[in-house]
Amino acid sequence: MKTSRRQSPQVNAGSMADIAFLLLIFFLVTAMIPNDKGIQRKLPAPCPPNTICDETIKKRNVLEIKINSKNQLLVDNAIISIEELKAITKNFIDNDGDKSCNYCNGLNASEASENPKTAVISLINDKETSYTFYIKVQDEITKAYYELRNEYAKNILKKSSITLTKEELKQVKEAYPFILSEAEVKH
Numbered sequence: 001m002k003t004s005r006r007q008s009p010q011v012n013a014g015s016m017a018d019i020a021f022l023l024l025i026f027f028l029v030t031a032m033i034p035n036d037k038g039i040q041r042k043l044p045a046p047c048p049p050n051t052i053c054d055e056t057i058k059k060r061n062v063l064e065i066k067i068n069s070k071n072q073l074l075v076d077n078a079i080i081s082i083e084e085l086k087a088i089t090k091n092f093i094d095n096d097g098d099k100s101c102n103y104c105n106g107l108n109a110s111e112a113s114e115n116p117k118t119a120v121i122s123l124i125n126d127k128e129t130s131y132t133f134y135i136k137v138q139d140e141i142t143k144a145y146y147e148l149r150n151e152y153a154k155n156i157l158k159k160s161s162i163t164l165t166k167e168e169l170k171q172v173k174e175a176y177p178f179i180l181s182e183a184e185v186k187h
Helices: 016-030 082-093 131-155 166-175
Strands: 062-067 073-075 078-080 120-125 180-184
Touching: 062 082, 062 131, 073 082, 078 082, 082 120, 082 131, 120 131, 131 166
Parallel strands: 062 120, 120 180
Antiparallel strands: 062 073, 073 078
16 A cells, blocks of 8 residues: 655745845834934033133022922022023023013022123932923023024014024024033932
């Protein structure tokens, strides 16, 4: 008797690796990668060698903003709400020596900066501060600068801020330089 041996058909797997590789490339190329959320800041240039870069800043030119572990804002040792921060920041920066400037929580013109070019925002946060609240504070500070720069473009340059040339944009940024000092509370 004959024994019949059945041979099972074999699939050629030689091209399977090529197909898997092509599918991987296809999905990598066509997949949408979400943009990272965060803060875009340009860091200052390093101090040139043989140059003293530590400059003494008058206390009057520093707006001290502290965020505690309970996400509370203290501006010059007065508790404020996040909604008040932009107005306080704008008035501090744009005081320009105007003695009639009075803004909330007992801060007055003598405690505001001498002019926008010397105004420094000092942001100090606790290690327990939530990232979301920290970003909200950063956003309010950024909005204050954006509004001041926009007003400058409209009033001085007689243009909308979106129609400025590179030279005009540089002029606006020089009039209102974004000077932010960040630190973490030491325990």
